[in-house]
Amino acid sequence: MLADLWAAYQSSVGFAMVNVFFALSTYAVLSAGVLSFASVSYAAFGGFIGAQLVLNTGISPLLALPVSAVAGALLAYAVALLFLRLDGHWMALASLALVLMTRVVVLNAPTLTGGVNGLSLPVDLSLATLTVLLLLLMLVFHRLSGSWYGIAVRAVREDPAVAASLGMPARRLQTIAFVISGAVGGAGGMLLAAMLQFISPDTYFINIAFTMIAAVVLGGSYHWAGAVAGAFVFTALPVVMQAVLPQIQDVANGAALLAIMVFLPRGLIDPRAWRLRHAR
Amino acid sequence: MRGDGDTPALLELDGVGKSFGGVAAVADLSFAVPTGSVMGLMGPNGAGKTTVINLITGLLGFDRGHIRFDGAEIGGAAAHRIAARGIARTYQNVRLFSGMTALEQVLAGGFLRRGTSLIASFLGTPASRAARARSLAEARHLLDRVRLAHRADVLAETLSYGEQRRIEIARALGAHPRLLLLDEPTAGMNAAESAAIGGLVHELRDAGLTVLMVEHNVRLVTDFCDHVAVMSFGRKLTEGTPAACLAHPEVQAAYFGRSGDAERIRALR
Numbered sequence: 001m002l003a004d005l006w007a008a009y010q011s012s013v014g015f016a017m018v019n020v021f022f023a024l025s026t027y028a029v030l031s032a033g034v035l036s037f038a039s040v041s042y043a044a045f046g047g048f049i050g051a052q053l054v055l056n057t058g059i060s061p062l063l064a065l066p067v068s069a070v071a072g073a074l075l076a077y078a079v080a081l082l083f084l085r086l087d088g089h090w091m092a093l094a095s096l097a098l099v100l101m102t103r104v105v106v107l108n109a110p111t112l113t114g115g116v117n118g119l120s121l122p123v124d125l126s127l128a129t130l131t132v133l134l135l136l137l138m139l140v141f142h143r144l145s146g147s148w149y150g151i152a153v154r155a156v157r158e159d160p161a162v163a164a165s166l167g168m169p170a171r172r173l174q175t176i177a178f179v180i181s182g183a184v185g186g187a188g189g190m191l192l193a194a195m196l197q198f199i200s201p202d203t204y205f206i207n208i209a210f211t212m213i214a215a216v217v218l219g220g221s222y223h224w225a226g227a228v229a230g231a232f233v234f235t236a237l238p239v240v241m242q243a244v245l246p247q248i249q250d251v252a253n254g255a256a257l258l259a260i261m262v263f264l265p266r267g268l269i270d271p272r273a274w275r276l277r278h279a280r
Numbered sequence: 281m282r283g284d285g286d287t288p289a290l291l292e293l294d295g296v297g298k299s300f301g302g303v304a305a306v307a308d309l310s311f312a313v314p315t316g317s318v319m320g321l322m323g324p325n326g327a328g329k330t331t332v333i334n335l336i337t338g339l340l341g342f343d344r345g346h347i348r349f350d351g352a353e354i355g356g357a358a359a360h361r362i363a364a365r366g367i368a369r370t371y372q373n374v375r376l377f378s379g380m381t382a383l384e385q386v387l388a389g390g391f392l393r394r395g396t397s398l399i400a401s402f403l404g405t406p407a408s409r410a411a412r413a414r415s416l417a418e419a420r421h422l423l424d425r426v427r428l429a430h431r432a433d434v435l436a437e438t439l440s441y442g443e444q445r446r447i448e449i450a451r452a453l454g455a456h457p458r459l460l461l462l463d464e465p466t467a468g469m470n471a472a473e474s475a476a477i478g479g480l481v482h483e484l485r486d487a488g489l490t491v492l493m494v495e496h497n498v499r500l501v502t503d504f505c506d507h508v509a510v511m512s513f514g515r516k517l518t519e520g521t522p523a524a525c526l527a528h529p530e531v532q533a534a535y536f537g538r539s540g541d542a543e544r545i546r547a548l549r
């Protein structure tokens with residue numbers, strides 16, 4: 001019985017884990033005060049480059065993963081140089097435009113991407129491997145948030161002017177955040193490719209942007225664990241609703257998301273609320 | 281005494297001006313803060329005192345004039361570069377970081393003295409862990425200095441106004457600045473709290489820090505400032521010893537006007 005359940009849902013667990021990569025990619029820049037959708041583009045870049053590497057050299061997807069991460073990081077660095085000069089809302093819009101452009105580029109670069117036909121990638125990615133990778137990723141974010149970088153980006157996010165007058169170079173810190181976001185997004189793109197075993201221009205599109213923003217909003221954007229929790233909840237909710245309330249699953253799904261947003265506006269994981277309670 | 285003309289100036293403003301939409305908030309302002317002194321900046325609300333501090337720290341775009349810190353021009357430089365030269369500040373309206381504990385605020389203030397690279401601190405090298413321990417010890421020491429050691433792990437925004445102001449001072453000291461700018465550090469504090477701030481300012485000066493503070497509390501200015509400049513409508517009205525400035529007829533008229541402070545000053549003498 002439990003085994004059946006696991007068989008039915010393990011692909012959802014796998015997708016939830018990959019979504020954690022996308023959510024953390026978004027969290028990486030959001031934690032430095034920048035809303036950006038560009039993680040989708042890093043994922044596409046990392047995904048197609050990693051897939052080509054695997055297809056052309058026959059190396060394992062795990063070995064292609066660092067290359068995807070570097071590719072994503074490089075793209076993110078370029079995005080940071082170009083877009084960080086823009087003010088908040090414009091930055092978000094520009095990153096959205098980048099996502100739209102990415103699809104056009106992917107469609108029109110068939111040698112790299114396979115164009116409309118996409119690429120099939122006959123590889124196997126076990127859930128165990130994915131779990132180990134996810135734990136590693138969480139360790140990275142845990143260590144970052146505990147370092148001076150963690151405090152500095154929080155300061156920049158809360159009040160950039162005050163942060164600057166404490167000697168914090170906001171632009172440089174945000175550029176680092178972009179590079180981290182790019183590496184995580186690029187790796188996530190490769191993992192998604194390996195999970196799906198097929199990628200096309202539609203793989204890396206608005207649906208991912210929606211997933212990652214929803215995950216961070218739901219889970220909370222003030223702690224990396226929020227992105228992790230949010231990605232799991234957001235991925236699991238439709239599956240659970242389909243099992244529990246199949247007649248009204250869409251409505252129930254929407255209602256549950258709304259309820260979280262209304263009653264927990266800072267997300268499921270909110271260190272500030274915890275500390276406020278702790279203070280009493 | 282300190283603040284004499286022959287002491288070299290740590291900070292010099294020379295013909296500084298700043299307008300907002302054609303209205304001059306600061307006009308042709310010149311004064312110098314001698315190294316190792318406590319200088320008071322007085323003047324009625326809207327005189328331009330906060331604007332001066334914002335210009336010195338690079339928080340506002342710079343219009344006209346020169347600001348020299350330790351001989352180097354800093355007018356119009358980026359805020360984080362000015363901070364790195366050794367200028368720290370507090371704010372008239374407390375600006376602590378939301379969601380951070382008292383200790384974290386002060387740790388953030390120690391950013392310039394973190395003493396380790398991102399990679400090293402990410403990897404947790406022994407040197408970076410030692411640097412981290414030093415930063416923590418220093419932050420705790422600074423909290424202790426403003427008598428808030430027992431509040432270290434409390435969310436700063438839940439503390440009283442006076443406590444928040446003291447955290448801001450501790451945060452500003454985190455970078456070991458050479459010049460500390462205090463914008464109305466005792467606003468909203470009672471007499472005992474104010475006197476404690478004055479005492480702290482004196483301790484800091486004795487440890488070699490130069491202080492420029494905007495302050496309305498006449499008693500504090502008289503007791504703790506070596507030198508005072510008075511502003512009115514963006515210009516410098518007068519400058520000199522606290523007693524001389526407070527006695528200045530235009531100061532009495534422009535600053536104290538009908539407020540009744542004039543009687544309080546007379547009562548003080």
Ligand SMILES: Nc1ncnc2c1ncn2[C@@H]1O[C@H](COP(=O)(O)OP(=O)(O)O)[C@@H](O)[C@H]1O
Binds near residue numbers: 325
């Ligand atoms: N950022 C700003 N934008 C527009 N006007 C400002 C700004 N900051 C200050 N002012 C104006 O400049 C003048 C001086 O203000 P301020 O420096 O805050 O005075 P003080 O600190 O002496 O009370 C006031 O008229 C104020 O309204």
Ligand SMILES: [Mg+2]
Binds near residue numbers: 329
């Ligand atoms: Mg003011």
